[in-house]
Amino acid sequence: MIEVQNLTKHYGSLTAIRDVSFTVAPGEIVGFLGPNGAGKSTTMRILACFLPASSGTARVAGFDVFRGSMEVRKRIGYLPENVPLYTDMRVAPYLDFVAEMKGVARSARKKVVADVMDRALIADVQSRLIRNLSKGYRQRVGLAQALVGDPAVLILDEPTIGLDPAQIAEIRNLIKSLAGDHTVILSTHILPEVSMVCGSVVIINRGAIVAQGPIDRLVEQFFPTSRIEVEVAAPRGAVRDAMKTIPGVVRVEERAASHDGIGRFVVESARGHDVRGEIFQMAAQQKWALLELRRVGMTLEEVFIRILAGEEREAAATTAADAVPEEAS
Amino acid sequence: MKIWAIYKKELRLYFTSPVAYIVLTIFLLIAGLFFSAIFQGFARASMQMALQQQMGGRDLNVTDNVIRPLFGNMSVILLLLMPLVTMRLFAEERRSGTMELLLTYPVRDGAVLVGKYLAAFTLYAVMLVGTLAYPAMLAAFARVEWPSLAAGYIGLVLMGALFLAVGLFASSLTENQIVAAVVTFGILLVLWIVGWVADFAGGAAGTALTHLSILEHNDAFAKGVLDTKDIIYFVDLTLLALFLAFRALESRRWSG
Numbered sequence: 001m002i003e004v005q006n007l008t009k010h011y012g013s014l015t016a017i018r019d020v021s022f023t024v025a026p027g028e029i030v031g032f033l034g035p036n037g038a039g040k041s042t043t044m045r046i047l048a049c050f051l052p053a054s055s056g057t058a059r060v061a062g063f064d065v066f067r068g069s070m071e072v073r074k075r076i077g078y079l080p081e082n083v084p085l086y087t088d089m090r091v092a093p094y095l096d097f098v099a100e101m102k103g104v105a106r107s108a109r110k111k112v113v114a115d116v117m118d119r120a121l122i123a124d125v126q127s128r129l130i131r132n133l134s135k136g137y138r139q140r141v142g143l144a145q146a147l148v149g150d151p152a153v154l155i156l157d158e159p160t161i162g163l164d165p166a167q168i169a170e171i172r173n174l175i176k177s178l179a180g181d182h183t184v185i186l187s188t189h190i191l192p193e194v195s196m197v198c199g200s201v202v203i204i205n206r207g208a209i210v211a212q213g214p215i216d217r218l219v220e221q222f223f224p225t226s227r228i229e230v231e232v233a234a235p236r237g238a239v240r241d242a243m244k245t246i247p248g249v250v251r252v253e254e255r256a257a258s259h260d261g262i263g264r265f266v267v268e269s270a271r272g273h274d275v276r277g278e279i280f281q282m283a284a285q286q287k288w289a290l291l292e293l294r295r296v297g298m299t300l301e302e303v304f305i306r307i308l309a310g311e312e313r314e315a316a317a318t319t320a321a322d323a324v325p326e327e328a329s
Numbered sequence: 330m331k332i333w334a335i336y337k338k339e340l341r342l343y344f345t346s347p348v349a350y351i352v353l354t355i356f357l358l359i360a361g362l363f364f365s366a367i368f369q370g371f372a373r374a375s376m377q378m379a380l381q382q383q384m385g386g387r388d389l390n391v392t393d394n395v396i397r398p399l400f401g402n403m404s405v406i407l408l409l410l411m412p413l414v415t416m417r418l419f420a421e422e423r424r425s426g427t428m429e430l431l432l433t434y435p436v437r438d439g440a441v442l443v444g445k446y447l448a449a450f451t452l453y454a455v456m457l458v459g460t461l462a463y464p465a466m467l468a469a470f471a472r473v474e475w476p477s478l479a480a481g482y483i484g485l486v487l488m489g490a491l492f493l494a495v496g497l498f499a500s501s502l503t504e505n506q507i508v509a510a511v512v513t514f515g516i517l518l519v520l521w522i523v524g525w526v527a528d529f530a531g532g533a534a535g536t537a538l539t540h541l542s543i544l545e546h547n548d549a550f551a552k553g554v555l556d557t558k559d560i561i562y563f564v565d566l567t568l569l570a571l572f573l574a575f576r577a578l579e580s581r582r583w584s585g
Contacts, residue, residue: 048433073435084426088342100334101434145430 001026001153001183002047007056009042016042017207019056026152027180031198032187033304039207040187041081044157047185048078060153074103077146081157083138087131091122091141094130095148102149112148120144121170135162143171154178156186160193172197191301203304205311215300222306223298225250225268228276231292232283236263242282248273262291331436335444336451339418343452348417352452356410357459363402364395364463371395375471392477392553395467400481400551403460404544407485407492408521412513414452415496416506418445419578423504438578446497446571453489457482477553484550487563488543492517494570501577517543520566 002024009016017039024030034040045051046058049069057064063071086094095113104112117123120140125133130141139162146154159175160168168190175197178184188194194201195215202212211218232239236254240263243252248269255264269275276293283290343349375389422428431441467473492513499512524542527535539545546559 045429050429050433070435070437073433076433078430078433080426080429082426084428084430086338086342086427087425088346089338093341097334097338098434101331101431101436103331103435 001028001061002185003057003059004043004047005057007043007046007058008054009039009046009051010054015207017204020204020207020209021056022202022209022212024183024185026183028200029175029179029184029186029198031194031201032185032204033189033191033194033201034187034204035308036189038204040204041157043204044078044155044185044187045080048076048080048155049073050078050080075152077148077151077154079142079146079154079156079159081161083142085130085138085141085145088129090127090129091133092117092126094141095144098145098148102151104149116144116147119147119174121174136164136167139163140167140171143174152182154182154184154186156184158188159186160188160190168193191304192299195300201300203307205308206315210311211303211307218303219298219300220271222303224271226271226273227296227298228267228269228279229255229292229294229296230263230265230267230279230290232263232265232288232290233261234263234283234286234288235261238286239263239288240265242286243267243279246275246278246282248275248278266296332440332444332447335436335441336448339445339448340451342417343448348414349452349455352410352414353456353459356406356456359406360399360403360460360463364399367395367398367402368467372470390474391467391471392474392481395471396464396473396478396481396553397548397551399463400485401548403485404488404547407489408517409514411453411489411492412496412499412510412517415449415493415500415513416510417500418449418497419500419574420504420506420509424506432581439575442497442501442571442575442578446493449493449497450490453493454486457485457489474553480553480555481551483555484547484559487550487560487567488547491543491563491567491570494567494574498570498574498577501574 002022004023005021007020008018020039020043032040032043042051046053047060047065049065049072052066057066059065060072061075063069063075065072086097089097092113095116096109099109099112114123117126120143122137122140122144125137130138133141139159143156143159146156156175160171163171172193175184175186179199186198198215200212200214201218203210211221213221230239230243240252240254243249243265249267250270251268253266253268255266267275267279274295276295279293280290282288371389371391371394374394378389419428422431432438464473464478495516496509496513499516500506500509502512503509520541520543522542522544523538524544527538527542529535530538540562546562549556549559
């Protein structure tokens with residue numbers, strides 16, 4: 001549904017994105033992640049036909065965003081990052097204007113507007129001036145205008161920014177409910193949210209894609225081991241040595257030392273090797289009091305941090321390598 | 330029709346904000362001051378003429394003595410006010426970012442442009458309708474030459490159409506409303522005073538510059554003369570300004 005190939009965008013001498021390629025299958029919800037200034041908004045603006053790319057192609061619903069711009073624009077709903085709205089208009093007339101812009105027939109317009117207001121939970125503010133709405137409501141009005149006309153593809157730049165936790169949950173459910181008959185690409189920094197809503201992610205840093213794919217596959221790729229947290233009331237050295245002998249255990253790492261005679265460890269084992277049973281047996285044999293035994297799920301957040309940290313190291317290494325000849329000469 | 334939707338939105342913004350009311354009030358107030366001053370002068374002059382008439386004098390001409398100076402003064406007010414009517418149209422959309430949404434809806438740039446232009450023109454038409462009160466009052470006391478008056482209004486309509494088109498063009502260039510207003514005023518002022526420069530230049534260059542002058546062409550209408558060359562002047566420049574505004578909008582799509 002969305003195919004991006006070797007997309008590059010320069011702003012003068014600054015390269016916002018370079019050689020970005022990814023695809024989004026129909027009905028999929030994809031999270032677009034990256035630190036601030038990584039090129040998320042630039043990519044989304046190109047997809048929404050607002051900015052032309054410097055090179056490369058992007059196709060949405062089978063149409064090129066440059067040559068078939070009008071066809072693409074008929075099929076997308078776009079929510080820009082800062083939610084620009086006509087603040088001097090009231091909510092319902094504003095959405096009516098949007099419906100007219102998107103070519104919704106006059107007879108259907110009233111129903112379409114009422115419908116998106118229901119879905120975005122803004123029916124209660126429909127006759128208020130947008131200027132007087134809270135940030136959360138404005139955000140939802142922005143989302144509502146993207147939903148007008150039931151577009152096949154939704155491009156949402158930070159859809160939940162500025163919302164309170166309850167509203168975030170509501171919007172998350174709304175976006176989830178779009179899966180299947182809508183293709184959604186959304187950017188956000190709230191990583192737990194991505195894991196809850198999106199099937200797969202595209203991670204971008206400094207204008208280039210650094211990882212992409214289904215979330216669970218990325219987690220496996222970057223964290224080949226499973227982790228268990230153990231708390232045992234016993235001499236730390238003895239516990240550590242005993243755990244190291246358990247088959248499957250790759251690494252035992254001691255958490256911050258404490259002086260209360262309790263050892264706290266993180267045990268890493270090969271993926272698919274659950275060593276919790278063995279640890280329990282061991283503690284029981286030694287008559288050690290096992291205080292805690294907990295599996296640690298690896299989250300997208302840790303994947304994200306690990307990828308970005310790797311990137312930083314690489315960048316530092318390249319800079320160091322570049323610097324060598326200069327010093328020589 | 331998407332032009333219609335843009336038109337309604339812009340017109341609503343003019344009339345739900347104080348903009349339209351302030352522009353209308355100021356314009357009609359100043360035009361009214363001019364009218365009463367000119368009319369009083371006309372009345373005094375007519376009185377003297379009436380006294381002389383017994384010795385074979387003629388009636389004073391309303392078109393030359395009231396309408397022409399009144400419309401001349403109204404043109405100057407418009408020169409100052411019209412940049413303020415159009416400055417918001419694109420600059421505000423750019424500043425607030427709503428342009429980003431507007432241009433990602435399935436609507437042609439031309440439709441956006443025409444919708445906004447027609448909305449500004451409607452406000453201008455309301456301003457002109459307000460001034461109809463002056464000739465109506467005049468008709469109660471003197472013989473108004475209606476065809477000449479109509480020619481004068483056609484001149485004002487054409488001139489206003491040009492002012493608005495230039496303003497729309499300037500607004501499409503910037504996200505700063507003040508810049509848009511100043512650029513509009515600058516362009517219009519150059520077109521206005523180019524006739525004065527022509528006097529100094531003389532010769533063929535002088536004639537060419539005179540043809541470029543707004544003042545020159547507008548005065549012909551105010552005198553009650555309908556000439557194709559004056560009509561073509563305003564229509565051409567208006568279309569040129571609208572075309573430039575269209576290109577300014579479009580260029581953002583090609584080189585962002």
